Amino acid sequence: MGVTHFCVMAANYLTAVAGERAAVLEWNESGAMERMELVCTGKVRPEKPFQVLGTDYYKAAGARELASCLDRYRYVLVDFGVIGDRNRDEFLRCERRVLIGSFCEWQPGAFWEYVRQGKRADRSWECAAAFGSGETRREVSRGLRVPVLEIPLSADAFTVTPGTLEFFQAFFLRQ
Numbered sequence: 001m002g003v004t005h006f007c008v009m010a011a012n013y014l015t016a017v018a019g020e021r022a023a024v025l026e027w028n029e030s031g032a033m034e035r036m037e038l039v040c041t042g043k044v045r046p047e048k049p050f051q052v053l054g055t056d057y058y059k060a061a062g063a064r065e066l067a068s069c070l071d072r073y074r075y076v077l078v079d080f081g082v083i084g085d086r087n088r089d090e091f092l093r094c095e096r097r098v099l100i101g102s103f104c105e106w107q108p109g110a111f112w113e114y115v116r117q118g119k120r121a122d123r124s125w126e127c128a129a130a131f132g133s134g135e136t137r138r139e140v141s142r143g144l145r146v147p148v149l150e151i152p153l154s155a156d157a158f159t160v161t162p163g164t165l166e167f168f169q170a171f172f173l174r175q
Contacts, residue, residue, distance in 0.1 A: 002130030003100050004032045007077045008055075008157035013168040014075050015054040017160055023049065023073045025061035027090065028081030033059030053158060063090075098126045100151070 007024045014022040026033040037059065038044050040052045048065060049056035056073070058065045069076045078094060080087045091097060127141075128149040141148040149171070152163035160168075 002151070003081055004030070004079050005154075005157045006098075006100050006128070006130060006151060007079045008036075009151075009154055009164055010168060010171075011055040011075070011077055012053060012158055013160055013164060014172070017165065017168070018172070020075055021073045022075040022077065023056040023058060023069050025058045025065055025069065025076060025078045027061050027066075027078050027087060029060075030081055031059075032079075033057050096126070097124065098128055100128050100130055 004026070011022045011024045014020040024033075033050075034044055036052070036057065037050045041050055048061070049058045051057070058069070061078075066076065066078070078090070080091050083091055083099070126149065127146055128151050130151045138148075149167075152161070152167050154161060154164050
């Protein structure tokens with residue numbers, strides 16, 4: 001929950017603030033990028049990518065799009081959506097892996113399970129919470145001894161607010 005929103009926020013920061021070339025690949029079946037293209041550009045084209053505010057977006061992307069992006073962009077953010085058997089290997093190949101969950105009252109069980117899997121699979125996974133209780137975030141962080149970043153609330157993923165500016169400055173310094 002919140003993966004696409006996070007990717008758009010991060011790409012916006014990289015493009016608008018850091019002056020970097022960034023691309024976002026939709027490596028899931030949500031169709032969110034096609035809807036975003038329609039809303040932001042007024043049309044849906046078969047060509048890839050489409051551009052919004054200087055960031056290139058690749059809808060329904062896969063290995064071919066990723067390969068073509070690696071030498072064109074400094075940052076390639078991949079939106080895997082929900083991690084499962086179909087995309088876990090590709091997720092694990094990424095240079096930096098951020099697991100985004102939610103601490104809304106009805107969702108922490110699933111987040112706990114993914115954090116546990118991530119902790120067993122690779123300690124380099126970063127965990128972040130997009131929504132929900134800060135108290136629950138701290139409890140999960142303490143209980144699993146894994147830091148959980150608190151993604152600032154942003155109603156508009158295309159707007160860099162003081163909170164998102166501070167968050168992403170620190171986030172990209174940790175590389």
